[in-house]
Amino acid sequence: MTLTAASIEAGYGLSRERLLQIEYHLRLTRSLEERIVSLFRQSKVIGGIYRSLGQEGESVACATALDFAQGDIVSPLIRNMGSLLVAGARPVEILRQYMAKGNSLSRGRELNIHIKDFARGFMGPVSPLGAMIPVMAGVTLAGRMQGKNMVGMVHIGDGGASTGAFAEGPNFATVMKLPLVIVLENNGYAYSTPTVKQTLATRLADRALGVGATGETVDGNDVLATYAAAKRAVDRARGGGGVTLLEVVTFRMKGHAEHDNQSYVPKELIEEWKQKDPVDRYERAILESGVATADDLASIQASVKHELDEAVDEAERSLAPIAEDAARGVYHGDGFWDEPR
Amino acid sequence: MTLTAASIEAGYGLSRERLLQIEYHLRLTRSLEERIVSLFRQSKVIGGIYRSLGQEGESVACATALDFAQGDIVSPLIRNMGSLLVAGARPVEILRQYMAKGNSLSRGRELNIHIKDFARGFMGPVSPLGAMIPVMAGVTLAGRMQGKNMVGMVHIGDGGASTGAFAEGPNFATVMKLPLVIVLENNGYAYSTPTVKQTLATRLADRALGVGATGETVDGNDVLATYAAAKRAVDRARGGGGVTLLEVVTFRMKGHAEHDNQSYVPKELIEEWKQKDPVDRYERAILESGVATADDLASIQASVKHELDEAVDEAERSLAPIAEDAARGVYHGDGFWDEPR
Amino acid sequence: MSRDSARRDSETIDMSENLIPKAGGDTFYIDAIRQAMREEMLVDPRVFLIGEDVGAFGGAFKTSSGLIDEFGPGRVIDTPISEVAITGAACGAALMGMRPIAEMQFINFITVTFDMLSSFAATSRYRGNGGCPIVVRGPAGGGVRGGPFHSGNPEAYFFNIPGLKIVYPGTAYDAKGLLKAAIRDEDPVLFLEHKFLYRRVKEDLPADDFVVPIGKAKVRREGRDLTIITYGAMIYLAEEAAEELAKDGVSVEVLDMRSILPFDEETMLESVAKTNRAIVLYEAPLTGGVGAEFSARIAEKAFDWLDAPIKRVASLDTPTPYAPQLEDFHRPSKAKLIAAAKELLRY
Amino acid sequence: MSRDSARRDSETIDMSENLIPKAGGDTFYIDAIRQAMREEMLVDPRVFLIGEDVGAFGGAFKTSSGLIDEFGPGRVIDTPISEVAITGAACGAALMGMRPIAEMQFINFITVTFDMLSSFAATSRYRGNGGCPIVVRGPAGGGVRGGPFHSGNPEAYFFNIPGLKIVYPGTAYDAKGLLKAAIRDEDPVLFLEHKFLYRRVKEDLPADDFVVPIGKAKVRREGRDLTIITYGAMIYLAEEAAEELAKDGVSVEVLDMRSILPFDEETMLESVAKTNRAIVLYEAPLTGGVGAEFSARIAEKAFDWLDAPIKRVASLDTPTPYAPQLEDFHRPSKAKLIAAAKELLRY
Numbered sequence A, B: 001m002t003l004t005a006a007s008i009e010a011g012y013g014l015s016r017e018r019l020l021q022i023e024y025h026l027r028l029t030r031s032l033e034e035r036i037v038s039l040f041r042q043s044k045v046i047g048g049i050y051r052s053l054g055q056e057g058e059s060v061a062c063a064t065a066l067d068f069a070q071g072d073i074v075s076p077l078i079r080n081m082g083s084l085l086v087a088g089a090r091p092v093e094i095l096r097q098y099m100a101k102g103n104s105l106s107r108g109r110e111l112n113i114h115i116k117d118f119a120r121g122f123m124g125p126v127s128p129l130g131a132m133i134p135v136m137a138g139v140t141l142a143g144r145m146q147g148k149n150m151v152g153m154v155h156i157g158d159g160g161a162s163t164g165a166f167a168e169g170p171n172f173a174t175v176m177k178l179p180l181v182i183v184l185e186n187n188g189y190a191y192s193t194p195t196v197k198q199t200l201a202t203r204l205a206d207r208a209l210g211v212g213a214t215g216e217t218v219d220g221n222d223v224l225a226t227y228a229a230a231k232r233a234v235d236r237a238r239g240g241g242g243v244t245l246l247e248v249v250t251f252r253m254k255g256h257a258e259h260d261n262q263s264y265v266p267k268e269l270i271e272e273w274k275q276k277d278p279v280d281r282y283e284r285a286i287l288e289s290g291v292a293t294a295d296d297l298a299s300i301q302a303s304v305k306h307e308l309d310e311a312v313d314e315a316e317r318s319l320a321p322i323a324e325d326a327a328r329g330v331y332h333g334d335g336f337w338d339e340p341r
Numbered sequence C, D: 001m002s003r004d005s006a007r008r009d010s011e012t013i014d015m016s017e018n019l020i021p022k023a024g025g026d027t028f029y030i031d032a033i034r035q036a037m038r039e040e041m042l043v044d045p046r047v048f049l050i051g052e053d054v055g056a057f058g059g060a061f062k063t064s065s066g067l068i069d070e071f072g073p074g075r076v077i078d079t080p081i082s083e084v085a086i087t088g089a090a091c092g093a094a095l096m097g098m099r100p101i102a103e104m105q106f107i108n109f110i111t112v113t114f115d116m117l118s119s120f121a122a123t124s125r126y127r128g129n130g131g132c133p134i135v136v137r138g139p140a141g142g143g144v145r146g147g148p149f150h151s152g153n154p155e156a157y158f159f160n161i162p163g164l165k166i167v168y169p170g171t172a173y174d175a176k177g178l179l180k181a182a183i184r185d186e187d188p189v190l191f192l193e194h195k196f197l198y199r200r201v202k203e204d205l206p207a208d209d210f211v212v213p214i215g216k217a218k219v220r221r222e223g224r225d226l227t228i229i230t231y232g233a234m235i236y237l238a239e240e241a242a243e244e245l246a247k248d249g250v251s252v253e254v255l256d257m258r259s260i261l262p263f264d265e266e267t268m269l270e271s272v273a274k275t276n277r278a279i280v281l282y283e284a285p286l287t288g289g290v291g292a293e294f295s296a297r298i299a300e301k302a303f304d305w306l307d308a309p310i311k312r313v314a315s316l317d318t319p320t321p322y323a324p325q326l327e328d329f330h331r332p333s334k335a336k337l338i339a340a341a342k343e344l345l346r347y
Ligand SMILES: Cc1ncc(C[n+]2csc(CCOP(=O)(O)OP(=O)(O)O)c2C)c(N)n1
Pocket: A079, A127, A128, A129, A156, A157, A158, A159, A160, A161, A163, A187, A189, A190, A191, A252, A256, D052, D081, D083, D105, D106, D109, D112
């Protein structure tokens, strides 16, 4: 079946404008990470980098299925920078985090994408894997109490799904019929551990069965299919249909962090997944369907480059935090968080 | 289909002797609990009582499927006194626990069935629900390392199955292909919480799917069926087939503990389950199949009574612990656990 | 733990009942807790209760009895047995502007969700993730023959975790006032309630709304010769010892810290400056208990005032044993307290 | 946390590298840990290692690098990301007579399994459930720009839990000797290893088997005027301060506690009896840190010897911030230590 702009619009409910928006977010994610890597090499990034190369598709697709205007909130993991960008986090905000600047959203206290802004609809994770599932259950519980029509979306990895914190969340959220979408990213590895050593389950979405949630598995490198599955889950949640555990199958194309050369990953596997690159596939799809021209893509890339040039400049110009501030803002009442930075 | 001694022998591999042994353990469990209740009313029991009335069948049946001579180990929960008795715990040992005697297995430090003896093949639980699943995974892991052909069996309730500790266990044990049988007792309630408020899963055994284990559900009040299912699971474990999550469906006929009059349980439900009493059903089965006569049953009950009379006497004669001992036996090296009591 | 058996065992506890106000008082400690929750739920729609069996059943100890009838299952929420999810959901709701109260059926099970409280709740504000105003409460304390897993005093586990607050009231008044303060607080508060006191202490409470500010200690008894610094159920043991020492002409000041994090260093130091002798008394095991911090602060900041070493009286460094004989020996006792006092006074 | 970035940031850390033995030494702290595991696995078939990525990958920090080649996947066991299961399985195996070493990828994640360690492991022997000789180890400590979740010093969380042991070595020798002692110990031991020291301290180690007994402190530097009581990576800060104070003619004794539970009260008191002044130094936040207990013991048992208050120098009462400027301010510094010392000396 050949796609056309009209068939995509009909099948996925995505206008040309939104399709180009997706392309923009895909490119923005990929390019921003590349910038971070080069800043890292210049010793301008504090701490590690956790790449989402080859997984940008699912982050962007899933977050695109949310309706932030309705108060939806996404809680990404470290490899979901794309979700943050879709929710409206600005590249400079992410760069300031990586560079531990005093005017970063966490004011230099926290790493990479550990940032939150409910007004825009995002909350970064804490490091202990699994914890954000219960937390996002609470976010959606509160949303319901407050009469909001919001949906929560929370990401977890194939590895993180082995934690007890993760496990309590879906059961709890499901029995309370909360409007929560849990995106389980099966990207083949958790650090050096392949999924087959993480669990004997053949389909991670089957965990939904054991708690009475809806489970679905989708090719996470197929942006449109992932969007469609995420949209179904979001609609189900908003419609009172409860929790969906959406397994997106993808692949971590880089090591766990920058220093890890992923020597433990068979070369052929990397080659194989390179062919399935979500950005390439998506671009082919929108080109072939006539949604976009090569010029459109070039102009998106140019504007991404321009945006990131400015963002990097702005981030580099940002000041380091004031040492004495380390003592403040632990508890309410000292005014720290009310002061501008 | 009418059962006969021969059909039971053929179908279940249970000889008349073992069938009478089961009957003995069922009656011993039920009667021992009744003794504990009456000691409680005389203020001779410290702390609470957690009855297994109406659930004795599954405890006894599952433990009977183990082979303690091969080094199998069962980790019961509070309502699995029957498992302990099958494993060879003596009634007086359990009474001394309840009465906090100085010569109890825990020397007065621990409650009810929180006792352990690996030589006989049992280890009572800690109170935090779910914890024993990982612990028993480790027991079987060690067994395999030591070249033993042992199987572990661990019990958890419908409520306890909502804990993160529980959830980590089956995945961990399954991916390591450990010889572990997890008996999930769905007895309708966790304290005051009915299973429908615990989870939306319709079949708790489905949790097995999400981790790649084998799942099975059985009528826990049908002693023979439960035995058969447990035996399959034990054989699977011993044969290298890994973890089974065996859901036994039963009903908690009493409140959570002695002070709880279970006002929250619909009367009809209790009536309904009374009809399904596992001991009654089992006795009917062995009577009707000709395995036992009414005289056999009477004589078993008489010997249980006799045994318990003596056990109660012995427990009552046991001394309270020595106060100063409270300071000892926290760490190795002070000799406390080497001294006789 | 059945309530009856707890009651039955009370005679063996080294904490004489006669010191506990009974006559005239009409609000038990446990009812003070319920009142605080109820009143805050009445005035603040953001407040809700979440935990195991807290709804129609009213909680294992009946602390929330009746609340579901008044506020419905939307605000008195029964949960699966999932402490991580309960506290995690409370955190998420708090970030959304709600004021959740999460009940642990027994405070011991707070250990299950240690990570959520230490990693998520405690750090949330500091990390720029926003204030996380949850209350986590549950029955703590021993003397009820609860054995190793139902007698816990976990305050020290959380004491080195900046971002949390911890309170441990010993009276019905403080229970109500501190719980209200905790619910209104902008930061996460662990509210430890002593199950031995639930139905043993009662007093008349003001009809009007009141709070007990977090971080303020209370001098329960004025004295000149020695200060006993304590909190929770131990305040009664301290008063009992003070009473007995008074017969020998010794004037003991009893300081109820009430709040543990933050704690009222000022009042503590003032008292020691006056009496020049201090005993720190607590129910948890000695080593690494929060009383060590109290002692360390005095040793640093009131050194000049000290006429004698700072003593501590606490439980033995063991888990809580089950048998009454063992538990009584394990716990602080009046005898140990008086011996410590006499030693200091001889100094 | 990439190792490179940790290294890169080392210059900003207030812990001068020149004090750290380098020349001649050939065994890094991290290699000492691996050697201890390897040697114990060689002589004792009961010993095995279990944790995330510990096998072919050799662990996130490469601490177990090569062990799987020597001992196979049956004894160097990769697990799912399940800290409760890892430590729980270690407990179960220990009860069966094995000697498991459970690795936390970062020590912070030990909070996830707090219940297993506090409820199960710590109480096992006392409850009659049998000794539970597990070792739980993992990279602790800050100064590596790890931010709030990769810089933890969790020793105080476990310090009020009788039944556990806790050690925190600061040198390669002690790392090896204490880990061997921990593996051979009959009780559960938390072994905290300082990730900042992994590849920064090295020394020549004896070729023969040796252990460092748990519970024994070590006087690293003799002095007459003041004792700095510390452990972990802070020993270097203490020595640096001692060095600088020596220029002013002040003679500082540096006591490395090494073991935290049990700790060497005797050596500590002896030192204070000699110097009459004490500073307790630790890397965790001040309030509720284990140093409070050290201080409290001195205040009770060495009171007569004290010529001045007992001071503590520790991290600020905040989570660990990420930016170098913030983290450095958060942590104990030589300046703070020297200021505290001078204050005491003026006393
Ligand atoms: C509870 C917990 N244990 C261990 C870690 C250390 N850790 C960080 S990321 C990671 C691997 C995560 O794998 P996965 O969940 O599959 O996510 P991916 O990296 O593939 O995106 C580990 C083990 C952690 N953050 N939290």
